Amino acid sequence: MPDKLGRYRRKRDPERTPEPVPAEGPLPRGDDDTFVIQEHHARSLHWDLRLERDGVLVSWAVPKGLPPDPAINHLAVHTEDHPLEYATFEGEIPRGEYGGGTMTIWDRGRYETEKWTDREVKIVLHGSRASGRYVLFQTRGKNWMIHRMDPPDASWQPPPAPLAPMxxxxxxxxxxxxxxxxxxxxxxxxxxxxxxxxxxxxxxxxxxxxxxxxxxxxxxxxxxxxxxxxxxxxxxxxxxxxxxxxxxxxxxxxxxxxxxxxxxxxxxxxxxxxxxxxxxxxxxxxxxxxxxxxxxxxxxxxxxxxxxxxxxxxxxxxxxxxxxxxxxxxxx
CATH class of the missing domain: 3.30.470.30 (DNA ligase/mRNA capping enzyme)
Known part of the structure; x- marks a missing residue:
């Protein structure tokens, strides 16, 4: 059985980072229904979407966050699996370490799986800030896209087109x-x-x-x-x-x-x-x-x-x- 967290551990020194770095061993098992979105002020700001699946958090870095409108897709870069303990992690990753910067929890909650394959993941998020049906689909290599499948909130309006000032x-x-x-x-x-x-x-x-x-x-x-x-x-x-x-x-x-x-x-x-x-x-x-x-x-x-x-x-x-x-x- 391949070590799902091997890549994660190789990128991190537990003596230098406050991130959870569990030892090798059997993975804990949950209900495959926890998600977390973390706001990551690293070299470039992005949001990390993590979905509990088979004892790990399957993860994507989303540079612009979740799209609020079905008319817009956002890039989602597939990254290494993270340990389940990462679902509650907030802190400062030291400069010079992998992912150095401030990590905060933007939202977390429960999700439902509608489809899960190696190239496509359909989910329903139930969070306080993120909710609704989304699909992640692979485009090339580690690059995926995330698409909102249902309409935006009734009160949501898109940003205005370029305006001349008053x-x-x-x-x-x-x-x-x-x-x-x-x-x-x-x-x-x-x-x-x-x-x-x-x-x-x-x-x-x-x-x-x-x-x-x-x-x-x-x-x-x-x-x-x-x-x-x-x-x-x-x-x-x-x-x-x-x-x-x-x-x-x-x-x-x-x-x-x-x-x-x-x-x-x-x-x-x-x-x-x-x-x-x-x-x-x-x-x-x-x-x-x-x-x-x-x-x-x-x-x-x-x-x-x-x-x-x-x-x-x-x-x-x-x-x-x-x-x-x-x-x-x-x-x-």
């Missing part, structure tokens, strides 16, 4: 009904919309359509920071210190994990943005203040050499590509 109108004075607004700095940077899905970033230019991701490679880690969350952010690339080191300030959220927010009022979009707690070494959520404080915010902008402020109506939807009076730019 623009403010310029006024000489702040709005009179200031309590109906929230105010932000006008940064004077380069407008950019960030599309993040499956831990990967696509950054689009100020017209909303040109892909500038390769020109701003430093921002790619924001994808890993957001993990499996699919979002579309509106913001600007700025150099606040004046030293040529850009950061990304985001001030609107247009899509959030299956929910299109364009029709939502700005107040709700802003609350959802702040709930994401976007804060990193070179990306952050732009500050905002009640509209009644626009005078003080305008003065602060002037002192910092910023071009002005933008007052945004709390009840206004997002109007892609429009110059809208719901956003008012007032210079310093």
């Amino acid at each position: 623009l403010p109108v310029a006024r000489d004075r702040p709005p009179r009904d200031r309590d109906a607004y929230q105010v932000e700095f006008a940064w004077g940077g380069a407008r950019a919309l960030a599309y993040v899905e499956g831990g990967r970033l696509t950054l689009r230019s100020g017209d909303g359509f040109r892909d500038v991701t390769s020109e701003q490679r430093w921002l790619r880690p924001i994808g890993g920071a957001l993990g499996s969350r699919a979002v579309v952010l509106d913001g600007e690339l700025i150099s606040p210190a004046g030293d040529g080191t850009p950061i990304y300030v985001c001030y609107d959220l247009l899509y959030d994990d299956g929910r299109a927010l364009l029709a939502e009022p700005y107040a709700r979009r802003r609350a959802a943005l702040e709930a994401l707690e976007i804060a990193g070494p070179r990306w952050q959520t732009a500050p905002a203040w009640p509209g009644g404080e626009i005078g003080a915010v305008r003065q602060a902008a002037r002192e910092q050499g910023l071009p002005g402020v933008v007052a945004k109506r709390l009840d206004a939807p997002y109007e892609p590509g429009a110059e809208s009076s719901a956003w008012i730019f007032v210079s310093t």
